[in-house]
Amino acid sequence: MSPVGDAARPPQALHVRDPGLQPERTALAWNRTGLSFVANALLALRAGNVNERWWVTGLGIMLLFGAAASLGLGLMRRAQLGRGTGPAAPPTWMLGATVLAAFVACVTAIAAIVHDA
């Protein structure tokens, strides 16, 4: 039942891919996520500046890079999906990197809040 080791046969879902709306929506979702990172980056930069915590400012800068990376991943996904071959699911490293960036932001924020309380 489970076609393990069956990578040579293309999945049937590929034959019905639409011309581009789904990849575009997926890229836009990555863009929106990038914008969320930007919002948090601005808050971190402000907090680091006002309270003079270099590590919070550092987080802000990292989140800006994360936002840019998110936009880049959106472009990558669009290109991957535009090729029309291969699995539709994103590689795990993309999701892992996103989770890690957001998680680091959470932990650093808790540390900063506790530190300044």
Add this chain to the structure above:
Amino acid sequence: MLNRGWRHEGQEPDYRFSLANERTFLAWIRTALALLAGGVALDQFATRLGPHWVLVAIAIGLAALSAVLCGGAYLRWRSNEIAMRHARALSGTFVIPLLSIAALLAAAVIGVLLLVR
């Protein structure tokens, strides 16, 4: 580690469902980041709103919830993808009502603080 076992089991789902799953993951990440931004903004800007420890508690609570959502986003994506590959129903999650309750509580506390200021 890159070629995880579950990606080769079951059947490749309709690519639109995989992409919808990816966008759902990103929506969870954005929700987490929004909660984080809310918590940080409370701690940073609500200087005249009642006892500071209440705001710190809410801020830390929101940041912690955000961290949980980050990890949960990936786990949920993975579980959905596996369920789709084996043509099983997607599981519900208790996190959505939990999220509503948490947001409601935070809003209620802030509302009370605003009223008794």
